Amino acid sequence: MIAETGFFLLLFSFAAAVYSALASLVGARRAHGEKLIVSGRNAAYLTTALVTASLGMLLAGLLRQDYQIAYVWSVTNPDMNAFYRLTALWGSQAGSLLFWSFLMSLFAAISIAFAWRRFHALVPYAITVMMVTVAFFVGLSVFLENPFERWWLAGGTGDVMRSVLMPAGAFAPDSLNLQGSAQGLNPMLRHWAMAIHPPLLYLGFVGFIIPFAYAVGALASGNLSTDWIKATRRFTLVAWMFLSLGLLLGGRWAYDVLGWGGYWGWDPVENAAFLPWLAGTALLHSTTIQEKRGMLKTWNLSLVVLTFSAVIFGTFATRSGLVESVHSFARSEIGFPMFVFWFGLTLVAVLLIIWRRGRGELRAEHEFQGLLSRESLFVLNNVVFVALFIAVFWGSFGAPILSELVMNTNITLGADYFMRVTPPLFAALYILMGVAPLSGWGVTSLRRLGRAALIPLVLTLASLGLFALAGMSTALSYVAYFVVLLAGWVAIVETARGIAARRRAHKENVVTSAWQLFGRNPRRYGGYMIHLGMTVIGIGVIGSTLFQVETQRTLQPGQTLELGGYTMRYDGLLANQVAEDGRLMDIAQVAVLRDGRELANLRPRRDFYPQSEGTNSMTIAGSHSTLENDFYVLLVNWEPINANQATFKVYINPLINWIWTGGLILIAGTFLAAYPKDVVSERARQSVALAKPGQLARKGA
Amino acid sequence: MARLLKLVLIAALCLTATLALAQDTPAEVTADQVNAVAEKLYCPVCENIPLDTCGTAACADWRNEIKLQLEAGMTPDEVITDFVRRFGDRVVGIPQDPALNALTMVTVVAVIGAALLGGVYFLLRNRRPRQPEPAIPAPAEGAAPASNAYYDLLRQDVEG
Numbered sequence: 001m002i003a004e005t006g007f008f009l010l011l012f013s014f015a016a017a018v019y020s021a022l023a024s025l026v027g028a029r030r031a032h033g034e035k036l037i038v039s040g041r042n043a044a045y046l047t048t049a050l051v052t053a054s055l056g057m058l059l060a061g062l063l064r065q066d067y068q069i070a071y072v073w074s075v076t077n078p079d080m081n082a083f084y085r086l087t088a089l090w091g092s093q094a095g096s097l098l099f100w101s102f103l104m105s106l107f108a109a110i111s112i113a114f115a116w117r118r119f120h121a122l123v124p125y126a127i128t129v130m131m132v133t134v135a136f137f138v139g140l141s142v143f144l145e146n147p148f149e150r151w152w153l154a155g156g157t158g159d160v161m162r163s164v165l166m167p168a169g170a171f172a173p174d175s176l177n178l179q180g181s182a183q184g185l186n187p188m189l190r191h192w193a194m195a196i197h198p199p200l201l202y203l204g205f206v207g208f209i210i211p212f213a214y215a216v217g218a219l220a221s222g223n224l225s226t227d228w229i230k231a232t233r234r235f236t237l238v239a240w241m242f243l244s245l246g247l248l249l250g251g252r253w254a255y256d257v258l259g260w261g262g263y264w265g266w267d268p269v270e271n272a273a274f275l276p277w278l279a280g281t282a283l284l285h286s287t288t289i290q291e292k293r294g295m296l297k298t299w300n301l302s303l304v305v306l307t308f309s310a311v312i313f314g315t316f317a318t319r320s321g322l323v324e325s326v327h328s329f330a331r332s333e334i335g336f337p338m339f340v341f342w343f344g345l346t347l348v349a350v351l352l353i354i355w356r357r358g359r360g361e362l363r364a365e366h367e368f369q370g371l372l373s374r375e376s377l378f379v380l381n382n383v384v385f386v387a388l389f390i391a392v393f394w395g396s397f398g399a400p401i402l403s404e405l406v407m408n409t410n411i412t413l414g415a416d417y418f419m420r421v422t423p424p425l426f427a428a429l430y431i432l433m434g435v436a437p438l439s440g441w442g443v444t445s446l447r448r449l450g451r452a453a454l455i456p457l458v459l460t461l462a463s464l465g466l467f468a469l470a471g472m473s474t475a476l477s478y479v480a481y482f483v484v485l486l487a488g489w490v491a492i493v494e495t496a497r498g499i500a501a502r503r504r505a506h507k508e509n510v511v512t513s514a515w516q517l518f519g520r521n522p523r524r525y526g527g528y529m530i531h532l533g534m535t536v537i538g539i540g541v542i543g544s545t546l547f548q549v550e551t552q553r554t555l556q557p558g559q560t561l562e563l564g565g566y567t568m569r570y571d572g573l574l575a576n577q578v579a580e581d582g583r584l585m586d587i588a589q590v591a592v593l594r595d596g597r598e599l600a601n602l603r604p605r606r607d608f609y610p611q612s613e614g615t616n617s618m619t620i621a622g623s624h625s626t627l628e629n630d631f632y633v634l635l636v637n638w639e640p641i642n643a644n645q646a647t648f649k650v651y652i653n654p655l656i657n658w659i660w661t662g663g664l665i666l667i668a669g670t671f672l673a674a675y676p677k678d679v680v681s682e683r684a685r686q687s688v689a690l691a692k693p694g695q696l697a698r699k700g701a
Numbered sequence: 702m703a704r705l706l707k708l709v710l711i712a713a714l715c716l717t718a719t720l721a722l723a724q725d726t727p728a729e730v731t732a733d734q735v736n737a738v739a740e741k742l743y744c745p746v747c748e749n750i751p752l753d754t755c756g757t758a759a760c761a762d763w764r765n766e767i768k769l770q771l772e773a774g775m776t777p778d779e780v781i782t783d784f785v786r787r788f789g790d791r792v793v794g795i796p797q798d799p800a801l802n803a804l805t806m807v808t809v810v811a812v813i814g815a816a817l818l819g820g821v822y823f824l825l826r827n828r829r830p831r832q833p834e835p836a837i838p839a840p841a842e843g844a845a846p847a848s849n850a851y852y853d854l855l856r857q858d859v860e861g
Binding site for chain 2: 258259260261265267268364367368369370371376379380382383384386387390391394395399402403407409410411412413414415416417420421425550551552553554617619647649
């Protein structure tokens with residue numbers, strides 16, 4: 001009953017989404033189409049409710065262990081706890097598509113409620129775009145990847161069949177038999193980060209439909225003011241934050257579970273998620289220029305199309321079997337429809353931009369006033385982001401596909417390619433991140449910029465001096481840390497300047513000054529905090545990339561190995577341990593020592609899942625983490641292990657934990673930047689007495 | 702004397718034989734040396750997994766083959782070239798074949814270069830003719846901010 005109910009809810013939601021899209025479009029094109037527009041809006045809300053209810057049915061099936069449902073049978077088994085049964089919702093193609101539709105419809109409903117009154121002219125077109133997209137994804141679930149299909153046995157022959165409704169003459173298989181053969185979740189997905197990483201990534205992906213839909217709404221309606229940016233800025237920021245977090249948690253999952261000592265492998269599927277992040281980050285910067293100066297209208301619309309187009313392309317690449325990786329879903333029939341949808345959506349949006357531009361409706365209201373003005377530096381920042389986008393797209397998809405099509409040769413562009421092409425571009429981005437906040441809108445001279453940069457420069461050089469004292473020696477690391485630290489110090493110094501000026505003007509303590517200042521302009525200071533987060537992430541990335549050391553050794557119990565000032569002692573092996581979920585574990589016991597002092601006892605292990613098909617063994621690292629580095633041990637899974645010997649691969653990953661810490665700062669900054677200014681300002685006004693006019697002028701900003 | 706000569710001759714022969722044998726004995730190759738080569742190669746079977754981390758039996762055999770090749774005196778570059786010859790350019794991170802290398806590296810550098818030049822050209826083309834710069838002081842400590850939009854905004858924030 002759960003399966004049938006879930007399916008029909010999904011079918012109705014498909015119909016509601018199609019109706020919503022059509023009603024909104026027709027209503028918007030008619031002179032007196034308000035009733036249709038309202039009807040379309042209501043249908044959009046209904047779509048969200050129906051998709052949510054359908055998702056609830058699938059969740060109920062997963063939690064109640066209804067193995068008659070083929071999806072439940074393929075991603076759960078009786079040994080799995082409730083937490084993993086819940087996360088199995090996105091453990092395979094059909095469930096994750098439904099989850100994707102749910103998130104997208106939810107975002108759509110929230111944005112409609114938010115923009116209905118303030119940006120009414122844009123909303124009908126935006127609903128059309130959002131509901132066409134939702135209908136497409138729900139349609140995939142209904143017609144090609146149905147999560148509610150059940151197992152049936154044909155009467156007479158006993159052949160196994162899958163369908164939602166019972167075929168003529170068929171009967172349901174025995175539940176106990178199904179329970180006994182249930183496959184369970186892919187072992188690679190049984191990790192805490194995988195419980196959060198896919199939902200965050202999906203939130204990031206689907207969130208970008210909001211700016212895309214309203215931008216298309218602006219193009220279609222002719223309201224080409226900054227309304228579409230105002231209506232969507234917060235959604236864009238939130239989507240960007242979720243995508244950033246999703247990428248970071250994906251890195252953490254890879255670090256913990258994939259067993260290769262790193263967190264980013266430049267895998268095509270990782271890169272497919274990175275592409276919208278690059279375009280979206282450029283978009284967040286460049287829309288500011290349109291809001292402040294009325295410039296870059298065509299560029300912003302192009303960027304928003306590029307961002308959402310990258311989302312759909314990445315989804316297509318991951319789910320169609322276009323690329324294979326540890327992240328991708330199995331090949332399926334959805335590849336061709338997804339390609340057509342991606343191509344069609346992008347084409348329509350591009351044609352609309354060309355049409356409006358041809359009519360002269362996207363002209364800039366100002367000109368650039370100098371190469372060092374803030375708007376010019378933002379444009380350069382955008383160009384570098386797009387260059388990175390090109391480099392990553394080319395390495396992940398462009399060159400491999402082209403070489404296969406044109407030269408009939410398979411190639412893999414790996415870390416060698418990306419580490420050769422991208423570092424100069426990342427360095428340029430960090431330099432711009434450091435310089436742009438010091439520049440003003442309009443004219444800025446080099447002399448003025450130099451004076452503003454003096455204190456951050458001195459602090460950066462002082463930091464490098466500390467790095468030198470700590471033993472850093474390579475020229476490359478000095479260059480890399482210089483550009484990264486400068487960006488961070490600029491963010492800190494600019495914030496400190498504001499706080500100091502406010503303290504003097506209002507005689508407040510530091511905490512109150514900071515609170516009030518952030519409240520007055522959460523967007524700017526949130527941005528500085530995000531820059532600081534990126535700096536901390538950069539410190540971690542440089543440290544763990546340039547200074548990682550590793551070794552592989554076979555040890556007998558009692559023997560030790562030395563690496564990077566640490567000593568590791570192998571104490572013994574616990575073989576064939578059985579975990580609660582039925583997996584078998586070989587656990588090595590090792591001690592980590594430094595200067596003769598025992599720091600930690602680690603238990604790197606190999607897990608084996610006897611019931612799982614495909615990847616059924618995992619190498620789980622043991623690590624001793626500090627801010628300085630990670631001592632990371634893997635029990636090498638291709639070497640024989642027994643009571644007498646075991647082979648270990650040991651890494652020291654310097655500063656790697658700065659990456660995760662930077663992620664936390666980045667989240668805090670995004671929350672601050674997205675916080676409604678009006679709310680904060682009102683609170684600030686209520687809690688603080690106004691300073692005497694002119695006080696600030698004497699203090700400087 | 703003759704006896705001494707015989708002894709010297711036998712000792713010399715033994716020494717020569719030992720040296721010859723020593724030259725035939727493969728040099729000890731460590732797992733780290735094997736991994737240093739393997740991490741530059743991709744598994745010929747799996748997609749996008751470096752050979753040093755791939756857990757399949759086939760990759761374990763290939764790592765062993767790398768070890769044997771290094772012990773036989775091949776350099777890391779020779780080992781990599783041998784793998785490319787046998788399995789194609791997909792086993793390396795950047796293709797060695799000149800045409801494929803040009804396709805991947807030259808194209809991307811050209812496109813990125815064009816994008817960067819395009820950006821700078823766009824800025825120069827859309828730049829307002831140079832005008833005398835207003836006398837706005839830098840936001841130095843103690844200096845009064847002048848009528849610059851950026852500092853006006855900053856002043857609003859600070860003034861509350």
